[in-house]
Amino acid sequence: MPSRRDTLKIAGLTAGAVALGGASRTGAHKGEHLHSESVPHKGHSYAPGQPGVDYKPVVTPDGSTLPFKVVGGVKVFHLTAEEVEHEFAPGLKAFCWGYNGQVHGPTIECVEGDKVRIYVTNKLVAPTTIHWHGVILNSGMDGVGGLNQRAIKPGETFVYEWTFVQHGTFMYHSHHDEMTQMAMGLMGMIVVHPRKRTEPMPDREFAMMLGTWAIRPGAKRPDPNVMSDFNVLTINAKTYPGTSPLVARTGQRVRFRIGNLSAMDHHPFHLHGYAFEEVMTDGGVIPKSARRPETTVLVPTGTTRTVELVAHNPGDWAMHCHMTHHVMTQMGHDIPNMVGVDPKDLDGQMASLLPHYMTMGHDGMGEMGIHVESGHMKVPENSLPMVGAQGPHDYITMGGMFTIFKVRDGITSFEDPGWYDDPLGMARPATEAELSRDGINPDTMHMPVNSHGSGTSYGSGHSGHSGPSGRGEWHKGGHDGH
């Protein structure tokens, strides 16, 4: 029989678990830890995990996986922090800071139980450290400059060493002068596969780091001083149309491991054409009972979210941050709102003063990219239009944190398969016959609002009655409030 003290303990733990939203699965009820272990670690050691044997390697679109060698049963990695000229998309390059010649750094991929030794060489002009974000390790390896270690001076090589006692999706990033060094790109993903699988192994896994940058059009270096007006929004340091598509075969189990190390922003990441399940955070695996189907996953800054689906729906599916300003590129945010402005007279007024002037934005921003791409509207060198690229049917008016999930039947190569030609057809202009059949008059169609503000029935004004023609009557869209 539990004592009164034990009861209080359990009550306290229960309250804590409730406060955590019931997120704990492994260990929490034992009062030990919340991270995910698939095998015991205390007093155990495991052979280094083998790609292709213990796990199917993740794909880091537009990135790479950090190679390793095994020395005395330890996986040895080497990261070199250095300045890199990085292309965000054709037309925009900048001098960033990355690892091993790339931005962001390569993905570190391991298996739970792997002992790792990671050498870090600093070839920057500034001291640096690396913090292993979300990884359970001893304090001396945590990489916070000044707190856990002294900073790695330019030219020095430090070594970090620990054993992964968890599996999941984590990140690494500089933890010295974070504002500057993370804004310059010093970060990367860590994927740790479970030693023992309790769930099906995904067929395709994508590691994606979301990031925000401030690069003034025409400049060639990110500006770490910018606090909120970021203008280059990236997935793995690429901005659309620089992002590579994510390709899967129909029927494959696909996992997206999404990390966010943006300076100031969270990203509600949305996938079209699918519902998915959020299976893991950087804290650990989400119990199946706590998972729910979603189409958008919010990835707060400083976290990872892993979502999973079965690619049952072939097609080209947009995948993007749903913050609309995060699917723009290099847009100024202090410009006046030109929507609805009649440009005709204004253009005339400006002609003698500014011969290259053209009123923009009066019908939105959608055409900006078209004007730039067609060449008649020049933008500063080394800059991108605010939006998009040419798609198969029209101009895609999205840029920034945008990519395409391409699912195809029966493919064996995961190279970009090109644009999807939907055999079921696509949206097209309505024909006169269709309009007539359904009683649609584009010129007079209005949907009035009733006195309660809700949509109401509309008797079609001109021919609203169902008659012999079979044209239907509009029905009330909702409760009228009475």
Next chain:
Amino acid sequence: MKRLAAYMLSAVLLASCVNVPKDAGFSELAELTAPMLSAPAEWVGETISEQSANDRISALLSSPLTEASVAEITVLANKDLRATLYGLKAARGDYVDDASLPNPFITALFIDSPGESEEDCFGNLTKTDIPIGGSIGIGYEILDLLFFPRTLKAAKAEFNAAKYGSVRQFADYAYKARLAFYQAMAAKQMVGLAEQSYKATEASAYSAQALYDAGNIPMLNVNREKLFAAQMEAQLIQAKRHQKMAERRLAQAMGLHPEKAGSIKLEGRLRTPDRNELDPLPIQGVMDRNLELKHRGALIQAAGARMGLSDVMSFVGDVEGEFEVERHDGKYEYEAGIGFELPIFNFGQGKREANRARMEMMAQRYEAAMYSLNATSRILYDELSAARENVLLQRKKVLPLSNKVLQGMQLDYNAMQIGVFDLLAAKREQLAIGIAYIESVEDYWRTRAAYEYLLAGGSPEIAMTSAASMSAGQSASEGDH
């Protein structure tokens, strides 16, 4: 006596040899004014008829004015310059007068007495007839004669002084007209830029109105833009006022009738100075050519020449020689005499001291003028070098950079980094730089006009005054920015 006669003879000969210019020195004036006028000097009514002068002025006014045509119109139209030439003619008259030997004075005495009554031994009065008689005397101011060569020298120097004064008047008017021309040109260019600036603000206000009409901004923003546009309109009105004033001043400087001010045509822009380096300052040439120094020098010469006579006269006053022939009792009698003051109380030392002091004063002032000229020349040379450097810098760097900035802003606008208001503000900044450039070009040309005026013999005081007013104007306009 013989020596005196010989001296008199030589004086007469000297007087007859004096060559007073028949054209009142105009040809020499034309020669001296050549470096400062791009057109030959004319004397309306003497070297060119009134009608021809008017026809020429009309012809010149029918085309856009240039520095050369401005100078030519000034020569032909300016009544004050004509007055100057008549002044020169008057000086010639004075010279002719001074170059003539002073006339002797004659005294003639006729004696026709009623006779005298004489009582004889019987007590009877007997009238004695006295024959008709008389005397003729000739007198001469001996000192005038003795000092005639010096008088002649003084007269020549005074005429030269008048001539240099007239040449300087030409230089002054030509210079002032040239300055007025540059001012008018700059004012015209300023109006062009002010019009564009106003258009830019008007477009800004129009944009704001369009945004307001679309429901995108509040009326407050519209009114701010409209207020700015109204302020720029006021600046445009000011610029036009300055232009009109500058054109009237130009007409006035050229000496045109005010009614003709409206017929002035100005086109084009003030030229950018060529890239050739300035020649070194020809300081000796400046000193040699300076009309004020020449004028002062001639006055000193005249004063020096007149001082000898003045010194003697201060001691003895007028020295008068007189010769008289008298017939008396049928006989001729000859008398000769000389008269002068007896320097008992006043030995004339005060007058002589004053003369010397005045001479010294003139000499010191001459030297002061030399120093002033020397210093002014160097100041203006430095000013011109700096003004030239400034305008070339503006032309070579500032204007192209300002164009590049505007182009960059246009690209930023295209990239939607800035809005229409920022773009128009950038245009206004570019126009403001254009205005600063015009000011710098005007500064250069005005300084150059002052410098060249000085090189050609102009007054350092006038040159510096206009340079100072330029600087003041510059500071004021800089303050406005």
